[in-house]
Amino acid sequence: MSTPNRINIKNKRAYFDFELIEKFVAGIQLAGTEIKSIRLGKASLVDAYCYFIKDELWVKGMNIAEYFYGTYNNHQPARERKLLLQRKELNKLLRKTKESGLTIVPLRMFLNDRGFAKIEIALAKGKKQHDKRETLKQKDASRELDRIKKSF
DSSP: OOSOOOOEEEOHHHHHHEEEEEEEEEEEOOOTTHHHHHHTTOEEOTTOEEEEETTEEEEESOEEOOOTTOOTTOOOTTOOEEEEOOHHHHHHHHHHHHHHOOEEEEEEEEEOTTSOEEEEEEEEEEOOHHHHHHHHHHHHHHHHHHHHHHHO
């Protein structure tokens, strides 16, 4: 591809609500016109989460809007989609979620250099309310420092 792909759909809420432990990149099993909608940037990861069904990882709550030019074979926007990972990675994620009560959240969706849709997921632990306040304080402090640096 000669043009650089700029598709980078982020889940900002996940960074705020969870403490990220380990990140993985997974493929997504798409159907029909879903890739065309992703290339247009018409996807959302806001309420998405991952879970296991029979040793397979699935993502639920990820919304890929219907393709405008799609006909009767347009896809369902909010269907569950299978994530594609190596068996070793799947076993590790399954073990960690069962034993330590961690969860798997999607962080961002992007297109790789070959044009395939990929999703970055993370093994995460939920933050408490005071941790979220601490995160906001740190962001405010760094923003203030940037303003001061810019003025000099």
